[in-house]
Amino acid sequence: MLKRNEEILDFLAEGIFTVDKNFIVNYFNKAAERITGFTPDEVKGRKCKQIFQSDLCMDKCPIAEALSMGKNLFDLKSKIRKKDGTLVNVKLNVGILRDENQNPIGGVITFRDLCYLVNNECENFDHFYGIVGNSRVMTNIFNLIQEIAYTDTSVLITGETGTGKEMIANAIQATSRRKNEKYIKVNCAVLPPSLLASELFGHSKGAFTDAIKDRIGRFELADGGTIFLDEIAEMPIQMQAQLLRVIQEGTFERLGESITRKVDVRIIAATNVDIKEAINAGRFREDLYYRLNVIPIEVPPLRERKEDIPFLINHFLKKYNLIYKKEIKKIEKDALEVLMAYQWPGNIRELENVIEYAVIRTKSEESLTLCSLPEFIFEGMTTCIKKQNQNISPARLLQLLEENRWNKSKVARLLGINRTTLWRWMKESNLI
Amino acid sequence: MLGNYHFMIRDYYSALNELEQALDKDPENKLIRKKLIICLTQVGKVREAFNQFYLLINEDVEIIINTRPDWEDCPCPHLVKKIEKDEIPTENMLEKYLQLGMLWLYCDANESVENFKNALKLTADDRLLHVIKIIEPYTKLNN
Known part of the structure; x- marks a missing residue:
């Protein structure tokens, strides 16, 4: 019966693998082999994080999340590493396997290769670690990222919202010497100042009212790897002094604790605000700015690299064709001209939303038409x-x-x- | 299982919390105890770790000695290096040698014994003599 079950699972187009309660892989179907390039013998008996090195493994392991939440999870987006070292975009579902007493004994993950079509059909235009761009300014950025691949210095990425600063950070990490080490992302604007310190540096039990147990911070979690501090300008000024110390000496203390801890973390920071203005206004420390800004990367707004718009449209068309099961091959000339004329205040994120909207709305099976575009584009x-x-x-x-x-x-x-x-x-x- | 996850991502505080709960349900589980010892050393509870360690190696020293660090994703080879370089702070030299003695046993019995012998120079705890006596046959095997 077990053999029959495996034959059935091998027949499915979705990749499936299971792990035991130590996160050791004990089943791997044919589709998983096809998507990742690993054979079952190469992965069985090994921990899943060692094999797939997903961006979620070290921070938000889907199986651990499902365990914590007590429910199965669906349609999570992630990237996993294939045998050849390249990354593949997947959408995955997670379930917990339990024994007859409902104790967890393992997990099952099913996944689909989101990039299969995109990667196979996008060979005619350039993209760099998922970043689409043929313009000179983007090519210069890609060259710079490759040039700094062998350094561990801090990088400050600036640019308007929606320009793809996080993707630039991902590319820097993926090309760096630390690419196989931990990569932790923190959005400094999401957490209130009181929690941000605890999130970054950790705390000891009793450090504040809700500190019911000791907690490790993101810097300790990223030891040996890279941390991406998004929206760095939103960091409170008093915490900037602590960050400066981590950059200069690699040391810090957890909240409520006097033990000095040492870490080796490469810092990539990003902001969409004018940081010089923030310095003048006293909201950002000048010394921290110079420490972070060793390698500055300014990501241009989309209106300054309009030559990339057709490539981006093509990229998003393929992505949303796949998601919405359509076969739209092109965009009509008049619709393209309207998109080229628009100023894109929300940059690439806005363009992506417009294309998704148009793909959903268009009635033509072949192409995106003027009528399928949202009305605000015409204002x-x-x-x-x-x-x-x-x-x-x-x-x-x-x-x-x-x-x-x-x-x-x-x-x-x-x-x-x-x-x-x-x-x-x-x-x-x-x-x- | 959550304890295993936190242990895997080296979040020893959370791992300790989960593993202790798991051990309450299954007190004899040696694999949980084996991880618990490492967690205790990393949250500063070195004496408690040693108590657990002492009990476990009296029952089954091979559960630790037979660890395959690469295969099991064991953090000990990384931890002992950091402790030896004082990159992980310790309260005093005795706790340092105790930590090293315990954690080296997951990787190398010879190093483990050397550190327990150093610890013995700083304290008159008879359990250390007993620990060395249990481990030493495996160092001879190694040689």
């Missing part, structure tokens, strides 16, 4: 669009009308013209 562009649409073909006009169920007000709005003009165009095109 302030009326003149531009009107000019672009002066030479709209009768066939395109008919297509637009049909896509919008002959709702003339809507089509007029999409084209940036009034209803009277639309009526005239329809008449000229023999559509009425």
Whole structure:
């Protein structure tokens, strides 16, 4: 019966592996072998974190999370390392295996390769550790990341929100000497100042009201590896002095404790605020800035690298085709022109949202059309669009009308013209 | 199982908390006790760790001696280096030798005995003599 079960599991397209209560792999199906490149013999008997080195392993192990929460988890996104060392994006589900007395005896993880199609079809354009960019400014950043791969110095990444600062940090870590060591991420803006110190440096039992037990901090957890401090400018000024000491001496004390601890951690920090302004306003220590800013990387806003927009659209099209099970191959020229004209205050994150919205909404099976774009994209562009649409073909006009169920007000709005003009165009095109 | 996870990511405080609960349910479980000893040393409870260590090696010294650090993802080879370089603070020299004696046994019985002998120079605890007597046959095997 066991053999039959294994045959059934080998037939599935989803990768499946199970671990015992020591997190040692004891089952690995054929799809898991195909996705990761490891054979069952290479992984059975080894701890899962040693094999897959997922970004979640050291911080938010899905099995531990499921155990803590007492429920199975679904659709978690992660990256796992394949046998050849490359990373693969996966979406995974997690379940806890229990004995007859409901005691946990292991876990089961099923996973799908999210990147399979994207990676296979994106070979024609450049991307660097998942970052899409062909522009000169991005190529310069990629070159710099490769040049600093053999150093452990601090890096400060600046750029507007949504420009991909975290992806740059990920690429720095993935190319560094510490790529196989722990990589801990902390968003300094998420936690209130009172908790941030405990989160970063840990605390001893009784250090404050809710400190019911000793707790290790993120710096200790990252010992030997890398820590990414996102939104560093939001760190309270008094804690900046402690961070400065960690950078300079590698030492700190847990809250409520007098023992000095030593760590070896590489720091990558990021911010979307003007840090010089924060220094002038007394919100950020100048000495910390110079310690962090050994290697500065400024990620440009999308409006300053518009040549990357077609590549990014292509990338996101493939991603959301996969997720929403569509086969949209391209974007119509007029829709692309609108996206190229837009200023993208929310940068790449905003572009991704727009493409996801358009993929969901488009009725065309082949391409993304103007009508599928969200309306806010057209705000302030009326003149531009009107000019672009002066030479709209009768066939395109008919297509637009049909896509919008002959709702003339809507089509007029999409084209940036009034209803009277639309009526005239329809008449000229023999559509009425 | 959560204790195993925290131990795996070297969060010894959380691991200790979980392992103690697991041990309450299964007091004879040697694999839990084996990890518990390491956790206790790393949260500064060296004497308590030694009490546990003493009980365990009297029952089954091979459960520790037969550890395969690489295979089992055992932290001891890393920890002993840090303790020897004083990168992990210890209260005094006796606690340092006790820690090293216990943790070296997961990797190398010879080193373990050497450290317990150093500890013995600083205290008259008879249990140390007994510990050395239990471990020494394995050092001869190694040689």
